[in-house]
Amino acid sequence: MTFARNSFVLRLVAGVVLMNAFVYLLVGAALYQSHLQYERQTTLSTQNLAQTLALSVSGTIKKIDVSLYAVTHQVEAQMARGQVDWPDLHDWVQRQHQLSPELDGMRITDAQGNLQYAEDIRPNARLNMADRPFFKQLINAPRGAMVISEPLVSRITHTWGMVLARRITAPDGQFAGVVSGFLPLDYFRSLFLPLDIGPHGLITLRDTQLHLWIRIPEIEGVGPNAGNTAVSQSTADMVRQHPEGATYETVVKLDGVRRRMAFRRVEGQPLYIFVGEATQDYLAGWYRELEVSLALAFGFTLITLGAANNSYRRRRNELATIEQLRRSKEDAERSGTRFRTLYNATGDAVWLRDGDHIIDCNAAALRMLGADSVEQLRQLTQRDYWAPVQANGRDAFEFGRELVETAFKDGSVRFEWLFKRLDNGLVFPTEISLNALELDGHPILQLLVRDITARKAAEEQIRHLAYFDPLTNLPNRRLLMDRLQQALAASAASGEMGALMILDLDNFKVLNDTQGHAVGDRLLLAVAQRIQSCLRPRDTVSRLGGDEYVVMLESLGTDRASAEAQAKGYAEQIRNALDQPYSILDEEVGHHSTASIGVTVFADHAVESSILLKQADVALYQAKAAGRNAVRFFSPAMQEAINARSAMEAALRHSLQGDGFRLFYQPQVNLDTGLIGAEALIRWFPEQHQAVSPAQFIPVAEDSGLIIPLGYWVMQTACRQLRLWANDARTRDLKIAINVSARQFHQPDYVERVREALQESGANPARLQLELTESVVLENVDEVVERMQQIRALGVTFSLDDFGTGFSSLSYLKRLPLDQIKIDQSFVRDVMTSANDAAIVRAIVAIAQSLGLQVIAEGVENQAQLDFLTETGCRVCQGYLFGRPEPIEDWTV
Numbered sequence: 070m071t072f073a074r075n076s077f078v079l080r081l082v083a084g085v086v087l088m089n090a091f092v093y094l095l096v097g098a099a100l101y102q103s104h105l106q107y108e109r110q111t112t113l114s115t116q117n118l119a120q121t122l123a124l125s126v127s128g129t130i131k132k133i134d135v136s137l138y139a140v141t142h143q144v145e146a147q148m149a150r151g152q153v154d155w156p157d158l159h160d161w162v163q164r165q166h167q168l169s170p171e172l173d174g175m176r177i178t179d180a181q182g183n184l185q186y187a188e189d190i191r192p193n194a195r196l197n198m199a200d201r202p203f204f205k206q207l208i209n210a211p212r213g214a215m216v217i218s219e220p221l222v223s224r225i226t227h228t229w230g231m232v233l234a235r236r237i238t239a240p241d242g243q244f245a246g247v248v249s250g251f252l253p254l255d256y257f258r259s260l261f262l263p264l265d266i267g268p269h270g271l272i273t274l275r276d277t278q279l280h281l282w283i284r285i286p287e288i289e290g291v292g293p294n295a296g297n298t299a300v301s302q303s304t305a306d307m308v309r310q311h312p313e314g315a316t317y318e319t320v321v322k323l324d325g326v327r328r329r330m331a332f333r334r335v336e337g338q339p340l341y342i343f344v345g346e347a348t349q350d351y352l353a354g355w356y357r358e359l360e361v362s363l364a365l366a367f368g369f370t371l372i373t374l375g376a377a378n379n380s381y382r383r384r385r386n387e388l389a390t391i392e393q394l395r396r397s398k399e400d401a402e403r404s405g406t407r408f409r410t411l412y413n414a415t416g417d418a419v420w421l422r423d424g425d426h427i428i429d430c431n432a433a434a435l436r437m438l439g440a441d442s443v444e445q446l447r448q449l450t451q452r453d454y455w456a457p458v459q460a461n462g463r464d465a466f467e468f469g470r471e472l473v474e475t476a477f478k479d480g481s482v483r484f485e486w487l488f489k490r491l492d493n494g495l496v497f498p499t500e501i502s503l504n505a506l507e508l509d510g511h512p513i514l515q516l517l518v519r520d521i522t523a524r525k526a527a528e529e530q531i532r533h534l535a536y537f538d539p540l541t542n543l544p545n546r547r548l549l550m551d552r553l554q555q556a557l558a559a560s561a562a563s564g565e566m567g568a569l570m571i572l573d574l575d576n577f578k579v580l581n582d583t584q585g586h587a588v589g590d591r592l593l594l595a596v597a598q599r600i601q602s603c604l605r606p607r608d609t610v611s612r613l614g615g616d617e618y619v620v621m622l623e624s625l626g627t628d629r630a631s632a633e634a635q636a637k638g639y640a641e642q643i644r645n646a647l648d649q650p651y652s653i654l655d656e657e658v659g660h661h662s663t664a665s666i667g668v669t670v671f672a673d674h675a676v677e678s679s680i681l682l683k684q685a686d687v688a689l690y691q692a693k694a695a696g697r698n699a700v701r702f703f704s705p706a707m708q709e710a711i712n713a714r715s716a717m718e719a720a721l722r723h724s725l726q727g728d729g730f731r732l733f734y735q736p737q738v739n740l741d742t743g744l745i746g747a748e749a750l751i752r753w754f755p756e757q758h759q760a761v762s763p764a765q766f767i768p769v770a771e772d773s774g775l776i777i778p779l780g781y782w783v784m785q786t787a788c789r790q791l792r793l794w795a796n797d798a799r800t801r802d803l804k805i806a807i808n809v810s811a812r813q814f815h816q817p818d819y820v821e822r823v824r825e826a827l828q829e830s831g832a833n834p835a836r837l838q839l840e841l842t843e844s845v846v847l848e849n850v851d852e853v854v855e856r857m858q859q860i861r862a863l864g865v866t867f868s869l870d871d872f873g874t875g876f877s878s879l880s881y882l883k884r885l886p887l888d889q890i891k892i893d894q895s896f897v898r899d900v901m902t903s904a905n906d907a908a909i910v911r912a913i914v915a916i917a918q919s920l921g922l923q924v925i926a927e928g929v930e931n932q933a934q935l936d937f938l939t940e941t942g943c944r945v946c947q948g949y950l951f952g953r954p955e956p957i958e959d960w961t962v
């Protein structure tokens with residue numbers, strides 16, 4: 070670029086220099102010619118003027134001479150006649166003077182130079198010219214000779230002038246006097262002054278000795294005295310070389326002005342006329358031309374320089390522009406490359422659309438749309454890769470047109486869009502930022518497209534997690550409640566009835582805790598599938614957690630009886646389906662499970678969804694109470710039960726504040742040693758009511774959480790009783806067993822509360838026995854074992870209550886730090902009539918013995934039972950046979 074600029078500058082400078090040189094050459098030549106012309110003209114004009122003046126002066130002198138001759142002749146003639154007739158001569162002179170008016174007067178002298186006659190003075194004036202050189206010269210001059218004097222001051226007029234004189238020759242040939250005429254220098258002044266010889270022009274009259282006679286313009290102090298011969302050397306040389314006349318140039322000595330001079334000798338006279346035009350005058354025009362020409366030339370130079378400068382600037386700008394363009398291009402290329410790289414590297418698809426067609430796109434766009442190349446996309450229209458119906462259900466083309474209008478109106482718009490891949494037709498969701506742009510003045514659209522399939526999936530997953538049970542993929546409680554709300558609204562609108570049913574697997578906990586969660590999960594999954602298989606697709610099956618499922622049936626018609634019948638049909642169908650063996654264990658024999666189902670029917674919005682759920686739960690409770698594997702419908706009576714339950718809860722709460730509870734103690738007897746202790750059984754005596762059985766209020770206390778304070782009250786009371794017993798030798802070795810509910814045992818501070826109860830009461834821990842049911846110990850066995858060990862470390866012992874009714878697995882039994890197993894009274898009750906129960910009792914006794922645990926039988930009411938137990942090896946019993954639960958005050962030890 071620098072080289073190009075330098076080269077251009079060189080060419081530009083050369084062009085300007087050449088053009089200017091040419092112009093200046095032309096101007097110079099023209100000026101030179103003009104100068105020559107001016108010189109020639111001046112030479113000519115000065116020559117002509119000098120010549121003219123010389124001729125004029127010559128003519129004047131000749132005319133004067135003629136006049137002088139005429140007078141002289143007259144004088145001589147009169148003298149020849151013997152006497153000069155002065156009056157006649159005067160007339161004669163007057164006539165001659167009229168012919169030569171330049172003369173200042175004509176005079177006549179005698180041979181001695183005495184003035185004889187003068188026109189302008191009195192005749193007898195005594196004047197003598199004999200001393201004048203011209204007089205002396207004429208004395209010896211030939212007859213008829215005329216002499217011109219040097220400039221002199223007239224003795225008559227006292228003015229400068231020259232005397233032209235002729236010799237008067239007497240008839241005898243002797244000198245008789247002089248006839249003269251005085252030609253004042255003013256004559257020459259008047260002759261020269263009107264002439265235009267320029268402001269600094271010069272006309273001089275000199276004699277042959279170059280004495281200055283007159284000079285126009287005059288210089289002060291330089292008069293027509295004969296002695297003034299101040300001329301330049303060149304003038305002197307020229308006059309010497311060219312005595313008749315010549316032209317030349319010189320610096321005039323008197324004023325130092327350079328002039329072009331021309332001089333001419335006045336014909337026949339010793340006089341020179343010099344005419345000079347000052348160089349500054351005659352070249353004034355030329356100087357103007359010079360100025361104008363130089364101005365023009367300079368103007369031209371300026372113009373060319375300006376043009377060159379413009380060209381240079383233009384060129385420089387062009388070069389700069391070119392350079393800038395080159396750099397921009399390079400930058401653009403670089404940034405284009407970078408942009409392309411970014412454009413292609415970005416995970417988001419980017420494309421430019423003009424109307425219906427893609428005009429450019431990045432690699433991500435090709436990948437996203439399943440296209441091979443940009444060219445392929447260019448040839449397609451949107452219809453080829455748009456899902457015709459969008460996620461919002463709108464027609465793609467109509468919806469798309471609106472979005473494009475919005476983009477052009479607002480500049481940009483964001484929205485979600487469904488595309489259809491070109492290679493496999495798969496529809497996928499995207500998020501688009503649609504931007505209206507201008508490309509080369511043409512409106513286009515830029516699309517930044519992000520595939521949000523993964524995001525949608527994540528959102529769906531989150532939504533799924535929020536609304537679906539992760540194990541069974543069934544709707545969870547939240548979604549169920551949503552749908553229930555909708556169903557209630559729909560029911561209110563249509564009048565059609567629906568039903569809500571809660572299913573609870575019987576004894577699921579035992580399976581889960583004994584076989585592990587994986588097995589439990591398999592059962593839960595199988596149950597979910599079986600329930601679904603019994604229902605219509607429109608019905609909702611949900612899992613609330615654990616082994617609890619809820620089914621919602623809709624559109625059961627407007628007739629309640631029919632709706633109930635349909636609901637009952639579905640419920641029974643489900644119950645039957647769930648009653649079938651499951652292949653969830655690694656055993657050939659399938660696992661058997663049943664479910665209890667509570668159902669409620671709804672008709673409109675009248676009942677809240679949470680109430681409906683409670684109604685179904687009440688019905689479920691009834692189903693379980695009815696022996697499980699049963700279906701029960703909610704009824705108003707059940708509602709009453711619910712109300713009663715609520716009332717009981719309130720009463721329990723109230724009693725806990727006061728003293729409505731008492732502990733009854735039922736003896737436990739060792740058949741070999743006698744009384745070994747008692748089981749503390751709670752009794753509730755609500756105000757103004759009869760005593761309520763723990764079988765009734767304990768479940769309510771458990772459900773409401775009241776079992777926790779109630780359980781601590783039991784423990785504290787029992788400990789205090791032990792402490793009392795410790796004071797009596799008859800009772801100090803007796804134990805008290807208390808029932809511990811699962812909810813209480815799993816309280817985080819339970820161990821600490823046991824320690825507190827012991828410490829506060831001062832009871833011997835070894836005398837306190839905690840009865841745990843299988844349901845307590847089967848939940849989180851490891852944690853339970855650890856907690857039991859902590860309590861055992863305090864000295865407290867454990868009995869496993871209701872043994873045989875649960876899973877009774879030896880595997881966990883071995884792990885538990887137990888001291889005693891309690892055979893459930895249900896087996897003892899029928900031991901004499903049921904071989905099965907008898908076998909179970911025998912087995913339990915055997916297990917206890919093999920594990921080194923004490924075994925106690927409860928519910929022993931008669932001797933036959935006792936005998937059987939004795940026979941099997943069970944030596945510790947509890948039951949009515951030995952004593953009913955009684956207040957401690959009624960005990961007789």
Ligand SMILES: Nc1nc2c(ncn2[C@@H]2O[C@H](COP(=O)(O)O[C@H]3[C@@H](O)[C@H](n4cnc5c(=O)[nH]c(N)nc54)O[C@@H]3COP(=O)(O)O)[C@@H](O)[C@H]2O)c(=O)[nH]1
Binds near residue numbers: 748807808809928
């Ligand atoms: N968590 C707690 N549960 C308690 C507490 N007190 C009692 N209970 C539990 O309530 C259920 C019912 O108890 P209850 O009505 O007291 O019945 C007990 C005995 O009275 C009864 N029993 C005892 N001997 C016989 C008999 O020979 N025949 C017969 N029909 N019944 C008899 O058995 C119940 C004792 O059961 P268990 O506890 O399994 O030993 C009951 O489940 C109690 O556990 C309490 O303070 N906390």
